[in-house]
Amino acid sequence: MRIYSRYLLKEMLAVFLLSLLALLSVYLLVDFFSKVDNALENHAGMLPLVMFLANQIPFVLGKFIPLALLLATMLALGGMAQHNEIVAFQAGGLSLLRLARPMVGAGLVLALLTFLINNYIVPVTSLKADHIKDVTIRGDKEDNLYNLKSLWYLSGDAVYFFEDLDPARKTIAKALIYRFAKDRRLSQRFDIEGLVYHPEDKKWIGERVRITAFRFRDGFTDVVGVDQEKNLELAINETFQDFMVPRKDPDRMSLRELRSYIGKAKNAGLSYMEYTVEIFNRMLFPFSCPLMVLLAIPFSLAARRHGGAARGVAISLGLGFSFWVTLSLSLALGQGKILGPLPAAILPYILYTGLALFMFRQKIG
Numbered sequence: 001m002r003i004y005s006r007y008l009l010k011e012m013l014a015v016f017l018l019s020l021l022a023l024l025s026v027y028l029l030v031d032f033f034s035k036v037d038n039a040l041e042n043h044a045g046m047l048p049l050v051m052f053l054a055n056q057i058p059f060v061l062g063k064f065i066p067l068a069l070l071l072a073t074m075l076a077l078g079g080m081a082q083h084n085e086i087v088a089f090q091a092g093g094l095s096l097l098r099l100a101r102p103m104v105g106a107g108l109v110l111a112l113l114t115f116l117i118n119n120y121i122v123p124v125t126s127l128k129a130d131h132i133k134d135v136t137i138r139g140d141k142e143d144n145l146y147n148l149k150s151l152w153y154l155s156g157d158a159v160y161f162f163e164d165l166d167p168a169r170k171t172i173a174k175a176l177i178y179r180f181a182k183d184r185r186l187s188q189r190f191d192i193e194g195l196v197y198h199p200e201d202k203k204w205i206g207e208r209v210r211i212t213a214f215r216f217r218d219g220f221t222d223v224v225g226v227d228q229e230k231n232l233e234l235a236i237n238e239t240f241q242d243f244m245v246p247r248k249d250p251d252r253m254s255l256r257e258l259r260s261y262i263g264k265a266k267n268a269g270l271s272y273m274e275y276t277v278e279i280f281n282r283m284l285f286p287f288s289c290p291l292m293v294l295l296a297i298p299f300s301l302a303a304r305r306h307g308g309a310a311r312g313v314a315i316s317l318g319l320g321f322s323f324w325v326t327l328s329l330s331l332a333l334g335q336g337k338i339l340g341p342l343p344a345a346i347l348p349y350i351l352y353t354g355l356a357l358f359m360f361r362q363k364i365g
Contacts, residue, residue, distance in 0.1 A: 005084070005101070008101050008102050011076040015076045019072050020065065023067060026052050028056065031056060033336055035049060038137045039082070042137065044136050046141075048132050048137055051128075051132055056126075057062070058122050058125045059122050062117040066288040069107055069292045070295065071296075071316045072294050073297060074209070074296040074300045075300075077165045082187065086099070100293070100360075103293050111287055114289055115282075115285075118285065122251075149164065150162065151243060157180045158177055159176065159180075160178075162243065163175070165244075166238070170240045172194075173194065174192065175192040175206075176192070181216075185214075186216075192206040194207030194208060199240070205232070205234070208230055209230070209232045211229065211278060212225070255283075262275050274336055277345060280342050281295065283345075291356065294353070295355065326348045331344055
């Protein structure tokens with residue numbers, strides 16, 4: 001690595017760590033004061049609050065690394081420009097593009113780190129943080145963490161839909177069970193009023209069951225029989241606890257969980273657009289790290305003559321805020337099916353990459 005690259009990276013990464021620490025501290029401090037009243041009211045003590053904040057750290061890092069990079073690049077280069085170091089580099093034959101390479105390279109390394117944090121650490125720690133916040137700090141019931149009102153569940157050749165699950169009595173008020181043949185054609189549908197699980201012998205009993213049989217013939221699925229049964233034992237391999245599925249937002253899932261959910265949702269006929277958009281967002285978000293570096297470089301040089309560090313911070317926060325707003329709006333359009341999943345996730349990156357390249361061209365020209 002060349003001397004100028006080491007010097008640039010040293011200046012940028014030192015400010016990056018300070019910026020990230022400052023952003024992390026502000027976020028956790030605000031979070032602490034917003035939750036401390038609940039902790040005191042429910043006599044939870046300070047330990048759960050500390051554990052909650054500790055589990056929030058990966059989430060904050062995963063979101064704020066790009067913004068910290070933007071601040072670091074802006075402040076480091078702005079300070080160097082104030083002391084005419086950039087002019088000295090250019091006088092020595094180093095173009096703006098060559099100066100940008102090591103910093104963009106650092107952005108790519110941090111992009112990989114951001115991806116690993118958001119995909120492998122955040123889903124686990126955020127669920128723990130949610131549990132501590134809801135149950136220990138706020139005093140909510142454990143059952144509130146699960147989908148007890150309505151639930152779709154896919155298992156093997158069957159798709160289940162349940163309404164009003166009661167964990168205490170191990171009962172389900174209403175249930176639909178769709179069973180499929182080996183060719184994935186619908187073969188049976190069970191409409192159940194009152195589904196009861198008996199844990200001692202691991203049996204499911206349907207109090208009132210209507211069984212509709214189907215047959216696929218000549219391109220159509222026809223009903224071939226309807227039966228009514230009472231207190232019918234049903235062949236369900238899962239226990240009641242298996243259906244206690246925690247409520248998970250898309251950003252609380254790993255990529256594997258998102259893909260698995262989408263596969264189940266397709267088979268069950270459920271909407272999965274929000275989860276598809278999240279997959280593309282999860283894959284593209286790390287690229288905001290080098291993008292923030294590219295944005296900061298021309299703006300930092302422009303700010304050196306007009307206000308110095310204070311202007312650099314203001315521009316950084318303004319750029320970062322505008323990018324997150326644009327990204328959030330675009331993702332919302334994707335979730336609303338106004339844009340496709342990929343266009344919704346990639347559009348902000350195209351816009352801001354174009355802005356960065358335009359500013360670079362202005363500076364080089």
